[in-house]
Amino acid sequence: MTRVVMSQIRKTFGESIALEDFSIIFEPGDLVCLLGPSGCGKTTALRILAGFENADSGSVTVNGEDITRVPVSKRHFGMVFQDYSLFPNMTSRENIDFGLKAQKRSSAQRTEIIDRMLFITALEDQADKFPHQMSGGQKQRVALARAIATEPNLLLLDEPLSALDAKVRESLRDEIRRLQKEIGVTTVFVTHDQDEALAIADQVGVMSRGRLEQIASPRDLYEHPVNPFVASFIGSINRFVAIAGDQGMWGVLNRWVMSDRPSVLGDTAVLGIRPEELAVDVAGDGNARITDISFLGPVTRVSVEFADHATSQNPEVIADLMSAECARLSVGDKVQVRVRDDVTSAIMMSKPESEAFTESESIVHVN
Amino acid sequence: MTATTAAPLPLQSPLESPASPPRNSSHKPVNLTRVFRWIYLTLLGIFFAVPMLAMARFAFQSVPVALLTPDKLFTGWSIEPLMNALTDTQALNAARISVTLAILSILINLVLLIPLAIVTEIKAPKLRPVLTAVTLLPWVVPPIALVVGVSATFRASAPWFLASIYSLVPFYALWALPFTYRALDAGLQAINAKTLYEAARSMGASFTTTVFKVLLPNMRASIVAAATLTAALVLGEFAFASLLLKETLPTYLVNFQRSDARGGLALAIFILILTALVIGISVRLMRKRGLNISSTGL
Amino acid sequence: MRQRITPDARLGLLVALPFLAFVALFLIYPVVVVMIASVTSDGEFTTESLQKALAGTYGKGFANSIILALTTAVIGGVLGLLLALSVKGLERPRWIHNTVNSWSAVASQLGGVPLAFAFIAAIGTQGIITKIFMNLGIDINEFGVSPTGFWGLVVVYLYFQIPLMFLVTLPALNGLRPTWREAAAVMGASPLRYWRKVGIPILTPATLGGMLLLFVNSFAAYATAYVLNPGGALVPLQIRFLLQGNVISGEEDLGYAIVTWVIILLLSSLLLMTYLQRRTLRWTAS
Numbered sequence: 001m002t003r004v005v006m007s008q009i010r011k012t013f014g015e016s017i018a019l020e021d022f023s024i025i026f027e028p029g030d031l032v033c034l035l036g037p038s039g040c041g042k043t044t045a046l047r048i049l050a051g052f053e054n055a056d057s058g059s060v061t062v063n064g065e066d067i068t069r070v071p072v073s074k075r076h077f078g079m080v081f082q083d084y085s086l087f088p089n090m091t092s093r094e095n096i097d098f099g100l101k102a103q104k105r106s107s108a109q110r111t112e113i114i115d116r117m118l119f120i121t122a123l124e125d126q127a128d129k130f131p132h133q134m135s136g137g138q139k140q141r142v143a144l145a146r147a148i149a150t151e152p153n154l155l156l157l158d159e160p161l162s163a164l165d166a167k168v169r170e171s172l173r174d175e176i177r178r179l180q181k182e183i184g185v186t187t188v189f190v191t192h193d194q195d196e197a198l199a200i201a202d203q204v205g206v207m208s209r210g211r212l213e214q215i216a217s218p219r220d221l222y223e224h225p226v227n228p229f230v231a232s233f234i235g236s237i238n239r240f241v242a243i244a245g246d247q248g249m250w251g252v253l254n255r256w257v258m259s260d261r262p263s264v265l266g267d268t269a270v271l272g273i274r275p276e277e278l279a280v281d282v283a284g285d286g287n288a289r290i291t292d293i294s295f296l297g298p299v300t301r302v303s304v305e306f307a308d309h310a311t312s313q314n315p316e317v318i319a320d321l322m323s324a325e326c327a328r329l330s331v332g333d334k335v336q337v338r339v340r341d342d343v344t345s346a347i348m349m350s351k352p353e354s355e356a357f358t359e360s361e362s363i364v365h366v367n
Numbered sequence: 368m369t370a371t372t373a374a375p376l377p378l379q380s381p382l383e384s385p386a387s388p389p390r391n392s393s394h395k396p397v398n399l400t401r402v403f404r405w406i407y408l409t410l411l412g413i414f415f416a417v418p419m420l421a422m423a424r425f426a427f428q429s430v431p432v433a434l435l436t437p438d439k440l441f442t443g444w445s446i447e448p449l450m451n452a453l454t455d456t457q458a459l460n461a462a463r464i465s466v467t468l469a470i471l472s473i474l475i476n477l478v479l480l481i482p483l484a485i486v487t488e489i490k491a492p493k494l495r496p497v498l499t500a501v502t503l504l505p506w507v508v509p510p511i512a513l514v515v516g517v518s519a520t521f522r523a524s525a526p527w528f529l530a531s532i533y534s535l536v537p538f539y540a541l542w543a544l545p546f547t548y549r550a551l552d553a554g555l556q557a558i559n560a561k562t563l564y565e566a567a568r569s570m571g572a573s574f575t576t577t578v579f580k581v582l583l584p585n586m587r588a589s590i591v592a593a594a595t596l597t598a599a600l601v602l603g604e605f606a607f608a609s610l611l612l613k614e615t616l617p618t619y620l621v622n623f624q625r626s627d628a629r630g631g632l633a634l635a636i637f638i639l640i641l642t643a644l645v646i647g648i649s650v651r652l653m654r655k656r657g658l659n660i661s662s663t664g665l
Numbered sequence: 666m667r668q669r670i671t672p673d674a675r676l677g678l679l680v681a682l683p684f685l686a687f688v689a690l691f692l693i694y695p696v697v698v699v700m701i702a703s704v705t706s707d708g709e710f711t712t713e714s715l716q717k718a719l720a721g722t723y724g725k726g727f728a729n730s731i732i733l734a735l736t737t738a739v740i741g742g743v744l745g746l747l748l749a750l751s752v753k754g755l756e757r758p759r760w761i762h763n764t765v766n767s768w769s770a771v772a773s774q775l776g777g778v779p780l781a782f783a784f785i786a787a788i789g790t791q792g793i794i795t796k797i798f799m800n801l802g803i804d805i806n807e808f809g810v811s812p813t814g815f816w817g818l819v820v821v822y823l824y825f826q827i828p829l830m831f832l833v834t835l836p837a838l839n840g841l842r843p844t845w846r847e848a849a850a851v852m853g854a855s856p857l858r859y860w861r862k863v864g865i866p867i868l869t870p871a872t873l874g875g876m877l878l879l880f881v882n883s884f885a886a887y888a889t890a891y892v893l894n895p896g897g898a899l900v901p902l903q904i905r906f907l908l909q910g911n912v913i914s915g916e917e918d919l920g921y922a923i924v925t926w927v928i929i930l931l932l933s934s935l936l937l938m939t940y941l942q943r944r945t946l947r948w949t950a951s
Contacts, residue, residue, distance in 0.1 A: 421794065505692075515695075632786060646774060
């Protein structure tokens with residue numbers, strides 16, 4: 001198994017900076033997702049890793065060995081592309097064979113590997129078909145088989161699912177996960193789809209404007225985002241104006257919660273509260289009014305509008321409630337919105353008023 | 368699994384990492400192919416330019432090639448031969464005929480093909496393979512072959528038809544057919560005609576309103592392209608006119624050149640530049656609008 | 666269930682009929698008459714004319730025309746493909762793509778009388794290139810490079826064949842996805858191996874298809890050949906000869922037979938070309 005380290009990578013294209021001081025460690029056997037909005041540099045990072053682009057500065061090491069200047073074909077990686085990139089003039093079998101031939105393996109060995117690859121990707125009946133005779137999902141499975149057949153040190157997946165439709169995407173996603181665990185190859189998976197990243201990854205690296213904002217497990221990322229960008233990029237979040245009390249607590253709506261920053265009595269800041277951390281009760285003299293209710297199965301998403309716009313930073317606040325609790329709610333109802341009793345901490349979405357309120361990150365919007 | 372659990376493992380598979388080469392050495396081969404590319408493009412450029420320049424020299428410099436020495440390179444230039452050629456009444460007559468033929472061919476093609484292209488795109492996609500096959504026919508039956516058939520049939524059954532200069536029109540329209548259809552089809556594809564049509568219909572517009580108010584205005588660019596390509600083709604067509612003994616611009620040019628070599632070449636340059644401008648401008652115009660017009664008719 | 670004619674189908678028929686009638690009257694009818702005449706004599710089926718058309722002077726004409734067409738198709742095909750490859754690989758300067766593209770659209774249509782004149786002025790006996798080489802002590806006409814010689818004709822035809830090839834192969838070249846090359850590299854293949862196993866096999870049908878089109882284009886070219894050498898032994902020039910009444914009695918059907926052969930030759934080339942093109946499209950369509 002392989003440990004890959006990218007350290008202090010900088011990459012510019014003309015005037016624009018694609019990556020800046022980008023460092024990340026891919027631990028052996030991990031599936032790491034690079035997640036971020038388009039243009040955040042995740043694809044550039046992958047292309048530098050693969051060797052298609054040269055970094056302006058910084059280094060890439062594989063198990064301690066510097067490969068920054070090693071050409072693509074000598075890196076012994078595997079890669080799956082968004083557009084499948086199967087060779088159209090070859091059958092599935094020949095596509096898988098391509099890399100094996102380049103490794104100069106014996107023909108018996110190649111046949112054996114190809115058969116095993118076709119078996120584990122459930123493609124036996126597609127073995128002699130050409131790419132144009134297969135569906136998108138099948139093509140991408142062949143591409144995956146082709147990428148892992150050479151037993152690469154590192155598997156790179158560049159938005160491999162975004163050309164597929166929703167149903168295929170989900171099943172192939174699970175298949176990639178299963179295969180990756182089975183063969184234990186260290187894997188980097190680039191995507192802009194957070195659901196995909198959270199579902200599949202051991203570690204998710206959230207990127208923004210050429211930098212790695214945070215790398216953590218999906219759960220850590222959701223529960224302990226290190227900054228407002230990560231907080232609002234992963235999942236949804238409501239913004240509320242909070243007032244500092246004593247003992248470092250912040251008062252938001254009805255509750256005192258802790259935050260990662262100390263407070264000065266009387267200070268104000270914006271705190272983020274997840275939709276599922278809110279409770280909604282019908283109350284004639286409540287602080288908000290229901291504007292929309294959408295039933296999502298076990299959960300129902302309720303949108304409310306606060307009477308006092310100063311309380312909420314967003315015109316609309318969303319709350320995810322257990323559907324069973326929502327039967328009595330209807331659009332137009334006056335309701336009391338509060339933070340659930342079991343919530344003890346919240347994410348700071350802006351610097352407290354007392355500190356300089358200049359960083360642009362405080363106006364990142366909830367999706 | 369967290370980012371710090373596993374310790375670095377020994378290298379599993381050999382990475383034959385060569386001593387890291389200095390960065391600029393990896394760019395050198397790229398530059399070399401670049402040089403070859405430019406050499407090749409330059410050579411081709413010369414090949415394309417030389418005949419034109421030679422023709423211009425012959426036409427506009429009154430120094431015979433046998434007497435041409437480096438010190439005489441800039442003597443004896445004049446555009447008189449072109450002026451003579453252009454003021455010749457017979458030339459003007461031939462030009463007038465060619466222009467008339469071009470306009471008529473364009474009209475016939477547009478009248479026949481605009482409705483057909485639109486209906487094929489939005490109503491009857493089954494017609495598409497038929498159209499594609501038919502547009503290949505002019506490649507299969509070149510003028511030199513068709514003229515034999517035309518003589519064998521119309522000369523006997525409708526001699527009045529072949530006697531007229533306008534008998535060329537239907538055949539010119541035929542050879543321009545692939546260009547016209549490709550241009551119109553590209554235009555329809557580019558504007559998403561089917562979606563546009565359905566949207567207009569869903570808002571209550573009638574079929575004719577939709578065609579005249581929505582589709583046709585949006586096809587203006589491709590209609591212009593079809594017309595210019597047809598015009599270029601008609602202005603250059605020689606075989607059919609020559610074999611049916613009609614005097615169009617190209618056939619006149621050949622006769623004229625026999626009596627006035629320099630004037631003939633001057634006129635040829637004039638026609639060439641005109642044709643090149645017509646095609647070039649229309650191709651560029653179309654590309655600006657995102658239309659990929661097939662100038663080969665395929 | 667009985668098949669009913671839908672209003673859409675009726676409309677399709679309505680607009681297709683005038684068009685098809687036009688094509689039938691001015692193209693299909695004359696061609697069919699000629700083809701039938703070429704295989705009948707006094708109402709009897711016979712292949713006598715067809716055989717004659719491939720014998721003697723006319724057989725020689727076919728041989729010459731085919732050799733000329735093949736030569737310009739292969740040379741023009743290779744040079745045109747190289748042009749497309751050169752331009753495709755140059756990202757800078759940007760104008761180069763549009764310029765070559767527009768120029769090719771123009772030059773591929775430039776066959777004809779003016780082009781022939783241009784080459785007479787360049788490589789004719791009084792041509793300036795002939796003169797320049799003469800001063801260097803080389804008589805290019807001696808190598809067949811004169812407007813009337815075989816290689817002269819090839820050079821003239823290349824003037825429109827190279828741009829045509831460029832236009833036909835560029836779409837296929839643009840269909841070569843950069844990720845194919847990248848995928849090959851990741852799997853440890855050298856650029857050479859990529860070209861041998863992926864690039865060239867994918868481009869081959871398009872290249873062959875393009876060359877077939879050049880073959881057809883060259884075989885049917887008349888104006889250039891006529892201006893340069895009206896008496897040359899090429900099929901289009903022989904057809905003119907026969908058409909203008911230079912027929913020995915008993916050989917009236919010869920012209921028809923030659924035309925029939927021409928159409929058979931061009932039709933099969935184009936069918937093969939469309940087949941190859943379809944394959945390219947299937948491979949390179951996204």
